[in-house]
Amino acid sequence: MKQLFIVCALFACIASFSQQNNTIKAGEKLVFTASYNMSGLMTQLAQVSMETANVKTSKATLLHLKCTAATYSKWDSFFKIRDLYESYVNPANLKPVMHKRDVEEGTYKKQMKYTFNYKTKNAKVTLNKKGVKDQISNVAITPATHDVVSLIYQLRNSDLSTLQPGGSKQFTLLFDEKLFPVTVKLMGKETIDAGPLGKKQCYKLSVSAKTDKLKGKDQNLIWLTADAKKIPVFMKFNIPVGTGQLQLKSAAGI
Amino acid sequence: MRRFLILTAVFFSLAGIAFAILPLGTIGLIPVILGLIFAVLTYFKSTPGRKKILPKILIGLTLLLSVVIIGKETLIEDTVAVDETFKEKIEESNQENIEELENELEELDLEEFNTEDLNFEEDPGLIEELDSLQQ
Numbered sequence: 356m357k358q359l360f361i362v363c364a365l366f367a368c369i370a371s372f373s374q375q376n377n378t379i380k381a382g383e384k385l386v387f388t389a390s391y392n393m394s395g396l397m398t399q400l401a402q403v404s405m406e407t408a409n410v411k412t413s414k415a416t417l418l419h420l421k422c423t424a425a426t427y428s429k430w431d432s433f434f435k436i437r438d439l440y441e442s443y444v445n446p447a448n449l450k451p452v453m454h455k456r457d458v459e460e461g462t463y464k465k466q467m468k469y470t471f472n473y474k475t476k477n478a479k480v481t482l483n484k485k486g487v488k489d490q491i492s493n494v495a496i497t498p499a500t501h502d503v504v505s506l507i508y509q510l511r512n513s514d515l516s517t518l519q520p521g522g523s524k525q526f527t528l529l530f531d532e533k534l535f536p537v538t539v540k541l542m543g544k545e546t547i548d549a550g551p552l553g554k555k556q557c558y559k560l561s562v563s564a565k566t567d568k569l570k571g572k573d574q575n576l577i578w579l580t581a582d583a584k585k586i587p588v589f590m591k592f593n594i595p596v597g598t599g600q601l602q603l604k605s606a607a608g609i
Numbered sequence: 610m611r612r613f614l615i616l617t618a619v620f621f622s623l624a625g626i627a628f629a630i631l632p633l634g635t636i637g638l639i640p641v642i643l644g645l646i647f648a649v650l651t652y653f654k655s656t657p658g659r660k661k662i663l664p665k666i667l668i669g670l671t672l673l674l675s676v677v678i679i680g681k682e683t684l685i686e687d688t689v690a691v692d693e694t695f696k697e698k699i700e701e702s703n704q705e706n707i708e709e710l711e712n713e714l715e716e717l718d719l720e721e722f723n724t725e726d727l728n729f730e731e732d733p734g735l736i737e738e739l740d741s742l743q744q
Contacts, residue, residue, distance in 0.1 A: 388687070398634040402689045412707060414714040419706075423699070428690035429632035437695045439702065443710055453713055455706065457698070470713055 376449050378512045378584060381409040381418060382608040385586065389424070391599040401426045401436055403601060405507070407608075410443060418446040420504050436460045442504040449509050454502035469502055469529065480532050492532055500527045500534065511585040515541065515558050528564075537564040540573075547578055549588035550603040556581045557588060569594065584609055611654045618647035618667045625674045629681075637678040645671035 385405045390397040403424045410419045424438040439457040444450060454469040465484040472478070476497070482490040501509055506528055518524070523540040542559040549555035557578035562569065569575050574593040579585040586609060590601040621644030628637030648667035655661045 393633065393636050394639060396634065396636050398632075398636060399687050402687075410707060410710070412710050412714060414711070417710065419703075421699075423695075425689045425692065425695065427632070427687040429687065431690060433632065437692065437698075439695075439699060441702070441706070443706065453706065453710060455702065457702065468709075 376447055376512050379407060379418065379420075379446075379449065379508050380608075381407050381446075383407045384605075384607045385603065385609075386605045387587075387601040388604045389599065389601050392597055397600065399427060400430060400599075402604070407508075409446070416446065417443045417452060418449070419443055420508055422504055422507070434461050440504050442502055444505050444508070449505055449512055451502045451505040454504060456503070467531075471496065471500070471502075473498055478529060482532075494529060494532055494534070496529060496534065497527050500529050503528065503530050507587075511579065511587070513585070515579070515581075515585065535564050535566050537562065539563075542573070542576070544581055545578065547589060549578075549580060549586075551605050552580065552586070552588065552603070555588060558585070574598075611651060614647050614651040614654055615663060615667075618644050618651055618664070620644075621647060622667050622670050622674070625671060629674050629677050634682055635678065638675065641671050641674045641678065645675070 383406065387403040387405075388399055389401040389403050391400045392398075401424050403422065406421045406423075408419045408421070410417045420442045422438075422440040424436055424440075426434065426436040430436075437459045440455070442451045442454045444452065450473065451469075451471050453471070456465070456467040458465045466482070468481040470479045473496075476495055478494045478496045478500070480492045480494055482492070506526075518541045520541055520543040523538050526537045526539065528535045528537055540561045540563075542561050544556055545559045546554055546556045549557070558581050560577045560579065561573040562575045562577065563572070569592075574591070576591045577587055578589040579587055586603070586606060587601075588603040592599055592601075621640045625637060625641035625644050628640055631637070645668060648664050648671060652661055652664035652668065655664060
């Protein structure tokens with residue numbers, strides 16, 4: 356599931372770095388069905404939800420971006436996944452302030468917290484997992500560095516209309532205390548079944564990164580609706596442990 | 610030959626039962642169909658004088674398993690169990706995060722939220738900068 360999230364985030368890296376947010380509003384909820392290819396057949400494994408909400412502190416109002424992944428009940432007895440990924444971002448430009456990742460996959464548990472400071476170009480990372488408690492490290496970041504969740508939303512906030520088919524952009528993702536340079540290429544436009552949204556014309560994007568978490572050339576793809584909302588409706592991924600896909604199941608508050 | 614076919618059909622039928630119980634969806638059809646094929650072959654390999662009861666049972670079993678697997682896939686909707694522990698964890702996380710943000714925002718300085726400061730344009734030298742940071 357960790358790989359699924361990083362794939363989603365890498366898919367999201369097409370965005371321009373920090374343009375003004377005119378797309379993402381609070382109160383949105385997208386639900387996806389995650390399927391995994393087993394012996395050539397797609398098997399539904401988990402449900403992935405992406406939600407947005409406003410959070411007020413005494414100093415500012417932030418946008419809370421929350422992604423959860425949970426295995427379908429039929430899988431819980433065999434391999435239970437309950438992942439929570441969340442980011443608190445500046446609603447004006449989706450720059451992350453804090454990112455948290457709480458992973459529970461079978462017996463594997465891990466919590467990470469990232470605090471972004473763009474003035475010092477530094478991210479403070481706190482790690483908790485089996486045998487490690489509150490291990491703090493610092494990672495040098497660029498002004499355009501995003502965490503895994505905020506990147507997904509930054510993608511939707513990007514102006515893709517200026518990108519020509521075959522054209523690509525390069526971006527940066529902070530994940531597991533490392534920076535990943537990512538290249539995203541616009542393959543063209545396609546009309547596909549967007550689940551609850553009906554048939555939609557979509558941007559077809561290919562994602563590649565300097566990481567061993569993605570395999571194949573143009574085998575990691577995402578389709579975003581070619582409209583102002585740029586809703587992710589379908590994703591295909593090829594990772595070391597196999598291939599799979601995410602299909603939009605429901606969309607609310609868009 | 611007949612014995613081999615029977616053993617193979619029994620093996621795939623048993624695998625089919627296991628796959629039908631496990632949440633593997635239509636993948637369960639693979640051993641079931643193989644079991645059915647070998648059971649049918651066994652049936653036709655059996656001479657009239659020999660008992661055909663076992664192949665018949667295996668054919669019936671594999672057909673039943675097919676119905677069960679397809680029925681499970683089409684009639685039972687995949688749902689996520691209501692997990693109170695997970696819900697509570699999310700709620701607790703929300704509260705904890707707000708408290709932490711109060712502190713973090715003080716440390717980070719609210720000028721960060723001046724969007725002009727953060728409105729970075731695409732930087733063609735970003736990858737070079739990134740490489741230098743990683744070295």
